[in-house]
Amino acid sequence: MENNIAKNSKKGILLVNLGSPKSTKVEDVKEYLDEFLMDERVIDYPWFFRALLVKGIILNTRPKKSAAAYKTVWTDEGSPLIVITKQIQQKLQKLVDIPVEIGMRYAEPSIETGIRNLVEKGVEEIVLFPLYPQYAMSTTETVVEKAKEVQAKFFPNIKINYVKPFYNRDLYINCLAESIKEKLPENFDLLQFSYHGVPERHIYKTDPTKTCKIGDCCFKEDHPSHQYCYRHQCLKTTELVRQKLGLEDSQVKSTFQSRLGKDKWIEPYTDETLENLPKNGVKNLAIVCPAFVSDCLETLEEISVEGKEEFLHAGGENFHYVPCLNDEDRWIEVVKQLCEEEL
Structure with a gap:
């Protein structure tokens, strides 16, 4: 090379x-x-x-x-x-x-x-x-x-x-999409993107433009807060990978994990989603964690062990964790x- x-x-x-x-x-x-x-x-x-x-x-x-x-x-x-x-x-x-x-x-x-x-x-x-x-x-x-x-x-x-x-660079999105595609099971009802969560106030604190309104501006083109908005960047990652994989909007979902304390964190929450998906007909789930490039406690234990238990206990049938990019x-x-x- x-x-x-x-x-x-x-x-x-x-x-x-x-x-x-x-x-x-x-x-x-x-x-x-x-x-x-x-x-x-x-x-x-x-x-x-x-x-x-x-x-x-x-x-x-x-x-x-x-x-x-x-x-x-x-x-x-x-x-x-x-x-x-x-x-x-x-x-x-x-x-x-x-x-x-x-x-x-x-x-x-x-x-x-x-x-x-x-x-x-x-x-x-x-x-x-x-x-x-x-x-x-x-x-x-x-x-x-x-x-x-x-x-x-x-x-x-x-x-x-x-x-x-x-998060939105073509070379990274292509790499991530190719990696996910190779690891996806043949049959899945939903590909869930679980990102590490942050308190909502962090989104506002990091916005130097003071124009961010969580949920209202994440998909507005060229919004001035996007450069520092974690929620926007996560949702944009999901959308770009979805397009690369040729999936429908209904086949992907973004959620946020690892919240701490009683403060309001960005939603929807991963754990609550895992418990509710089977009730809404999702029995075969694939899940990926694109906030991490390396597998760690939050992916190997919180998602692939605890998350799997939550999903299966709620009535899910197949849970497939897609590893990080790693090496x-x-x-x-x-x-x-x-x-x-x-x-």
């Missing part, structure tokens, strides 16, 4: 994903959740109230349950998300002549560790790739802001370029091309 990224020891690539606990031990999961949930862009309450909720309530109950969930997906090599991200790194490294490192927004290897590893290899200009197709305050934004913080504190002379959200060669080529654009 032709290598279009010129050999230049002063440039490098940093792939950034969410992160994972060091192990399935309760204390390690608690440490991870503390860092994750205390991020002001994840739980966006003032510090005192965020600490009261996280340290006073959540960390006293959730780590044990989450540790048990992690144990169901953990591999001999470790966390699936970390393992798969490393596989993406290794495959990309074979296609380019500049250093490729990984960093995680939470836990290790951290963004600081990833940048430091590149700097030690002589890198002066970094392409940082947040591995999230859609923009959200709790994903892309927190990665970029953390990287800027690390850069200012430790690496002021390093230049960082950021790969932008790619598929066509996805690695997309990563390479998106990095090339920033180099």
